[in-house]
Amino acid sequence: xxxxxxxxxxxxxxxxxxxxxxxxxxxxxxxxxxxxxxxxxxxxxxxxxxxxxxxxxxxxxxxxxxxxxxxxxxxxxxxxxxxxxxxxxxxxxxxxxxxxxxxxxxxxxxxxxxxxxxxxxxxxxxxxxxxxxxxxxxxxxxxxxxxxxxxxxxxxxxxxxxxxxxxxxxxxxxxxxxxxxxxxxxxxxxxxxxxxxxxxxxxxxxxxxxxxxxxxxxxxxxxxxxxxxxxxxxxxxxxxxxxxxxxxxxxxxxxxxxxxxxxxxxxxxxxxxxxxxxxxxxxxxxxxxxxxxxxxxxxxxxxxxxxxxxxxxxxxxxxxxxxxxxxxxxxxxxxxxxxxxxxxxxxxxxxxxxxxxxxxxxxxxxxxxxxxxxxxxxxxxxxxxxxxxxxxxxxxxxxxxxxxxxxxxxxxxxxxxxxxxxxxxxxxxxxxxxxxxxxxxxxxxxxxxxxxxxxxxxxxxxxxxxxxxxxxxxxxxxxxxx
Amino acid sequence: xxxxxxxxxxxxxxxxxxxxxxxxxxxxxxxxxxxxxxxxxxxxxxxxxxxxxxxxxxxxxxxxxxxxxxxxxxxxxxxxxxxxxxxxxxxxxxxxxxxxxxxxxxxxxxxxxxxx
Numbered sequence: 223x224x225x226x227x228x229x230x231x232x233x234x235x236x237x238x239x240x241x242x243x244x245x246x247x248x249x250x251x252x253x254x255x256x257x258x259x260x261x262x263x264x265x266x267x268x269x270x271x272x273x274x275x276x277x278x279x280x281x282x283x284x285x286x287x288x289x290x291x292x293x294x295x296x297x298x299x300x301x302x303x304x305x306x307x308x309x310x311x312x313x314x315x316x317x318x319x320x321x322x323x324x325x326x327x328x329x330x331x332x333x334x335x336x337x338x339x340x341x342x343x344x345x346x347x348x349x350x351x352x353x354x355x356x357x358x359x360x361x362x363x364x365x366x367x368x369x370x371x372x373x374x375x376x377x378x379x380x381x382x383x384x385x386x387x388x389x390x391x392x393x394x395x396x397x398x399x400x401x402x403x404x405x406x407x408x409x410x411x412x413x414x415x416x417x418x419x420x421x422x423x424x425x426x427x428x429x430x431x432x433x434x435x436x437x438x439x440x441x442x443x444x445x446x447x448x449x450x451x452x453x454x455x456x457x458x459x460x461x462x463x464x465x466x467x468x469x470x471x472x473x474x475x476x477x478x479x480x481x482x483x484x485x486x487x488x489x490x491x492x493x494x495x496x497x498x499x500x501x502x503x504x505x506x507x508x509x510x511x512x513x514x515x516x517x518x519x520x521x522x523x524x525x526x527x528x529x530x531x532x533x534x535x536x537x538x539x540x541x542x543x544x545x546x547x548x549x550x551x552x553x554x555x556x557x558x559x560x561x562x563x564x565x566x567x568x569x570x571x572x573x574x575x576x577x578x579x580x581x582x583x584x585x586x587x588x589x590x591x592x593x594x595x596x597x598x599x600x601x602x603x604x605x606x607x608x609x610x611x612x613x614x615x616x617x618x619x620x621x622x623x624x625x626x627x628x629x630x631x632x633x634x635x636x637x638x639x640x641x642x643x644x645x646x647x648x649x650x651x652x653x654x655x656x657x658x659x660x661x662x663x664x665x666x667x668x669x670x671x672x673x674x675x676x677x678x679x680x681x682x683x684x685x686x687x688x689x690x691x692x693x694x695x696x697x698x699x700x701x702x703x704x
Numbered sequence: 705x706x707x708x709x710x711x712x713x714x715x716x717x718x719x720x721x722x723x724x725x726x727x728x729x730x731x732x733x734x735x736x737x738x739x740x741x742x743x744x745x746x747x748x749x750x751x752x753x754x755x756x757x758x759x760x761x762x763x764x765x766x767x768x769x770x771x772x773x774x775x776x777x778x779x780x781x782x783x784x785x786x787x788x789x790x791x792x793x794x795x796x797x798x799x800x801x802x803x804x805x806x807x808x809x810x811x812x813x814x815x816x817x818x819x820x
Contacts, residue, residue: 349779356786363793372804376813379797383726383735386790390743393783397750400776 224275226288226344228263229298230354232256233337237330244326246314253329254309260336261302268295274346283410287346292696293481296549297343297473299693300556304465305336307672311564312458315666319370328368335361335462339470348396348482349406351474355392355438359385362467366455377450384437384447391434398427399482408482415487424483425491431478432493439471441534442504445527449511452523457567460519465560468530469552476537476545480701485540497538502628504531509635513642518572521639522562525598528632529555535625536613543616545698547609550690554597554609554683561676562594568665568673578646587665588647590677597680599640600633605683608690711752718745730810732801736794743787750776750783 236256240249267290274289276282290298309332320328338358342351363385367378400406402423403414418424433444440448448468452460479488488494508528515521533555536548566572568587569580581588597606610633617625665673683690718741725738754773762771798808805813 349782353782353786356790360786360789360793363797367797367800372801373817375797375801375804376817379732379794379801382790382794382797383739386739386794387723387726387742389786390746394746394749397746397753397776401753406779 225263225267225270226275226290227277228267229260229302229340230288230337230344232260232263233333233340237333237337240330240333241326244323246322246325249326249329250309250313253332254306256333257302257305257309257336260340261306264298264302264340268299283405283407286350287407287409288344289346290344292698292700293477293549294343294473296553296693296697297470298340300469300553301336301339301343301466304462304556304560305332307560307564307675308458308462308465310672311461311567311669312456313666313668316458316567316669317368317456320368324368328365331361331364331368332459332462334358335365339466342470342474346408347406348399348408348411348478351477352389352393352396355471355474356389358467358470359389359438362459362463365459366451366463369455369459371454373450374454377447377454381447381451384444388434388437388444391430391437393434395427395429395431395434395478398423398430402427408477412482412484415483424487428478428483428487428491428493432475432496435471435475435478436500439468439475439534440527440530442500442507442527442531445504445508445530448527449520449523452526452563453517453519457563460566461560461563464522464526464563465556468526469533469556472530472533472537472548472552476548476701479537480545485702489540494538494540497534498622498625501531501535501538502625504528505535505628505632506635509632509639512639513635515639516574518569518574518577518643519563519566521574521643522559522566525636525639526555526559528636529559529598532610532613532629532632535629536616539616539620539622541616541620542698542702543612543619545701546691546694547612547616549697550612550694551609553690553694554605554680557676557679557683558594558597558606561673561680562591562598564669564673564676565590565594567669574642574646577643578649580646581648582650584665586670587673590673592644592647593677593680595640595643597684599636603681603684605680605687605690607684608687612691711755712749715745715749715752718742718748721745732798732808732810733795735810736791736798739794740787740791743783743790747780747783747787750780 233256240252243252272291274287277286314325317325335358338354338361341354345351363378363382366381367375399411402418402420403411405411405414415424437444452464505528508524508531512521512524515524533548533551536544536551565587597604600606600610617629722738722742722745726735729735754776756770756772759770759772760768762774802808805816807813
């Protein structure tokens with residue numbers, strides 16, 4: 223079981239190696255190899271089965287523990303698959319605006335980001351979560367800043383300010399929990415909480431943790447950093463972040479909420495009501511903002527704000543069905559949104575107007591975009607439908623009528639913005655010259671392959687959702703286990 | 705002398721000062737200064753959490769019976785490193801922003817964005 227450190231250790235060691243080796247193609251291949259090895263390590267660890275490993279041989283409450291259970295399995299898998307596919311689409315050709323030494327550091331930072339995210343997912347230590355959160359965040363700020371335009375710098379700085387505030391809130395939250403219980407091990411904190419002499423400190427700590435992770439996961443109304451970051455960072459980074467960054471923060475929120483504080487504590491202090499209200503507001507606000515965008519990547523970013531709220535809605539139900547649906551939705555949304563951002567890499571211009579006639583010029587990209595967008599909406603036979611259906615059932619079983627109404631209205635609004643993507647794709651181009659102009663340079667294989675894989679995935683899991691259901695159901699059981 | 709929660713009040717005052725600077729100022733460097741004050745406030749809170757009056761460093765020595773808790777101090781060592789890395793990244797970004805926009809003022813940058 224000691225091998226659970228591998229998904230964290232491989233990218234951590236690969237980062238300086240890539241910096242030392244340098245080069246352009248070599249650095250890319252190195253990063254790709256690192257992500258593939260980490261994915262292989264994750265799959266190998268899965269095969270070994272659940273369990274905890276104490277780092278350095280120090281037993282649980284004192285030492286740092288890495289634990290694998292149903293809840294972090296889907297997250298680890300998600301991180302590594304997204305990393306491989308995003309890195310594949312970020313060859314030195316796509317990252318051509320970066321000069322040689324900066325390019326090697328770009329790939330090294332990508333590895334560090336993987337390391338941080340995998341660390342958050344693997345660790346069972348509250349302070350360790352903060353450290354890995356900051357590792358991944360610092361790498362992300364630099365990755366976002368390596369976007370092709372100068373707006374990327376502004377987006378990165380904005381993200382740095384808000385992200386660091388979020389990280390600091392998490393640090394404060396962990397501090398208050400430590401004050402109340404005298405322990406940093408998550409399972410140990412959970413055991414000591416009921417007898418804590420300082421119940422107010424637990425409440426303050428929980429407030430800071432919820433606030434910090436909500437900022438990090440861009441839960442409404444703390445989502446301001448997200449649209450700029452998704453719209454201006456390099457395509458591969460947008461795809462990776464959309465698939466993993468916010469999801470890992472939501473996982474951490476769920477981990478602290480359910481494993482550490484416990485369902486009883488959450489419902490006694492009305493945290494579930496708070497999250498339910500924020501989720502309902504976010505679902506509507508994100509969808510309304512997405513409708514007004516004129517650029518595809520901004521539209522996708524705002525739709526992410528709305529979709530993150532769907533995931534939090536599932537968690538806020540505090541029921542096994544709700545949490546399982548939230549994890550299922552998380553995996554499916556990562557697949558869809560990651561795929562859509564990858565498809566953006568195949569476009570010359572992401573203005574919605576320029577999508578017109580793409581179905582004739584580049585049918586493969588147009589099909590992938592349409593499939594992704596329809597899956598985002600939750601059209602039957604796509605993976606998005608499975609996610610929304612399970613979530614809807616969980617909300618229905620919970621009897622939250624208001625949430626149900628908001629859910630339906632937000633889905634109706636999604637019809638509008640999905641229509642704004644899909645319809646122009648299949649309309650004839652207004653300017654006939656576009657068809658006569660010399661054939662545009664083909665989409666390179668390293669974008670086409672991951673794009674097709676994600677599109678195929680959203681179709682396959684729509685028809686055959688069993689593997690995803692098997693992945694997400696144990697997550698709820700693991701989080702709710704006493 | 706009874707100090708009570710004075711460390712908490714001090715930390716909260718610093719925390720709010722830092723947060724106010726981050727939110728209220730348009731100058732990016734000043735925002736980073738505010739962020740640093742904000743983080744330092746958390747360090748103060750953590751460190752004072754483990755301190756006992758009359759407590760010494762946790763080293764066995766004749767004549768000492770009361771020790772300060774070392775763990776929060778060690779945690780904060782890590783957090784200080786993180787804080788420095790964040791500040792360095794932020795300043796590096798400000799340098800790049802200054803190169804790209806010839807300004808470190810948020811309003812000025814937004815104005816340039818609106819009129820390309």
